[in-house]
Amino acid sequence: MWNSPKVGILGGGQLGRMLVESANRLNIQANVLDVDNSPAKQISSHDGHVTGSFKEPDAVRKLAETCDVITAEIEHVDTYALEEVASKVRVEPSWQAIRTIQNKFNQKEHLRKYGIPMADHRELVNNTPEELAQIGEQLGYPMMLKSKTMAYDGRGNFRVNSKEDIPAALEALKDRPLYSEKWAYFKMELAVMVIKTKDDVLSYPTVETVQEDSICKLVYAPARNVSDAINQQAQALARKAVAAFEGKGAFGVEMFLLEDNSLMLCELASRIHNSGHWTIEGCALSQFDSHIRAILDLPIPPKSLELLQPSIMLNIIGGATPDSHLQATQAALSIPNASIHLYSKGAAKPGRKMGHVTVTGATMHEAETLIQPLVDVVDTMRA
Numbered sequence: 001m002w003n004s005p006k007v008g009i010l011g012g013g014q015l016g017r018m019l020v021e022s023a024n025r026l027n028i029q030a031n032v033l034d035v036d037n038s039p040a041k042q043i044s045s046h047d048g049h050v051t052g053s054f055k056e057p058d059a060v061r062k063l064a065e066t067c068d069v070i071t072a073e074i075e076h077v078d079t080y081a082l083e084e085v086a087s088k089v090r091v092e093p094s095w096q097a098i099r100t101i102q103n104k105f106n107q108k109e110h111l112r113k114y115g116i117p118m119a120d121h122r123e124l125v126n127n128t129p130e131e132l133a134q135i136g137e138q139l140g141y142p143m144m145l146k147s148k149t150m151a152y153d154g155r156g157n158f159r160v161n162s163k164e165d166i167p168a169a170l171e172a173l174k175d176r177p178l179y180s181e182k183w184a185y186f187k188m189e190l191a192v193m194v195i196k197t198k199d200d201v202l203s204y205p206t207v208e209t210v211q212e213d214s215i216c217k218l219v220y221a222p223a224r225n226v227s228d229a230i231n232q233q234a235q236a237l238a239r240k241a242v243a244a245f246e247g248k249g250a251f252g253v254e255m256f257l258l259e260d261n262s263l264m265l266c267e268l269a270s271r272i273h274n275s276g277h278w279t280i281e282g283c284a285l286s287q288f289d290s291h292i293r294a295i296l297d298l299p300i301p302p303k304s305l306e307l308l309q310p311s312i313m314l315n316i317i318g319g320a321t322p323d324s325h326l327q328a329t330q331a332a333l334s335i336p337n338a339s340i341h342l343y344s345k346g347a348a349k350p351g352r353k354m355g356h357v358t359v360t361g362a363t364m365h366e367a368e369t370l371i372q373p374l375v376d377v378v379d380t381m382r383a
């Protein structure tokens, strides 16, 4: 069929695991760089995996020797090592894209040049209370203090409600490079998965995401009660933002829909994304299938990215007790049309993503009705 390409993946968490599921179905060997027995390695038995971290240059070099193309399930990787190996092996998306995107402030500076709307923000240089107080006067309260780097699931965000919160905010994000963002009074959060191929920028339907404590909880595909015009604007914004970066593969674009119906970028990820998990059941090609195809220049019929059926994804997150996620899974077993994905990450901690469930329906109303009992169970188990 094709010359049995080997794919190297930086990171073997749940996103890597679902990429491996897609690669396996095409007989494509995926070599994973992560600790032994990481979720992605557990479902892939061969001797091409590399033990180590995507932050260690030596481990990245070693992985590069085993494959034709390297990709990443996470943006917090050593891009200097990627830059070095890019002369020997293809890196998708480009190390330049990953380097810019992994620093949320640099990402925004870059996207500003392309006219992408986003919340007004200011860089902190000294991380002093005086500096943040001055920024607070410019941006107003509340504002969101954010770590530029190593941010995920809201760990790196601190809501500063007033001047009085400044010491606590700086303490919470101590020793991290920071910037602060004007509060976005959104009525809804939207997201679009974009697939960049060698000659196209394709996208999946616009979805609605619901965050609780800054962690994605629910994703509704398609977004509910969003007009055609807003949907088209979200699609255009997402594609334009992703087109500003070099390289192939999946990119997740998060947006705010404001009270006046205008859209603003929240942030962008250079990888497969939680807001796209619903595509496994909701589309003919999942985001993971499309990512593998995009980085290997295999065909992606755009029709295969269209919605087959309304879908709702619910994250199973570590809760109040060590087995909260298993109780939620137990409840999901009895929900009609529910597809359960557990990540086999070992011990649960409060706030840790342990799995997800996608429920489909002939209509969104049906999917909502079917999933509601499970949402109720999850709500009782919050940490």
Ligand code: ATP
Residues within 6 Å of the ligand: 119, 144, 151, 152, 153, 154, 155, 156, 157, 181, 182, 183, 184, 185, 189, 211, 214, 215, 254, 266, 267
């Ligand atoms: P992710 O897990 O998506 O990578 P993250 O840690 O990088 O998350 P953000 O996506 O920047 O963090 O923010 C997480 C959530 O916090 C957003 O989805 C939104 O709900 C809220 N948020 C972020 N920035 C703002 C803002 N400027 N105004 C209001 N709410 C915000």
Ligand code: MG
Residues within 6 Å of the ligand: 151, 152, 153, 267
């Ligand atoms: Mg992020």
Ligand code: MG
Residues within 6 Å of the ligand: 254, 266, 267
């Ligand atoms: Mg985010």
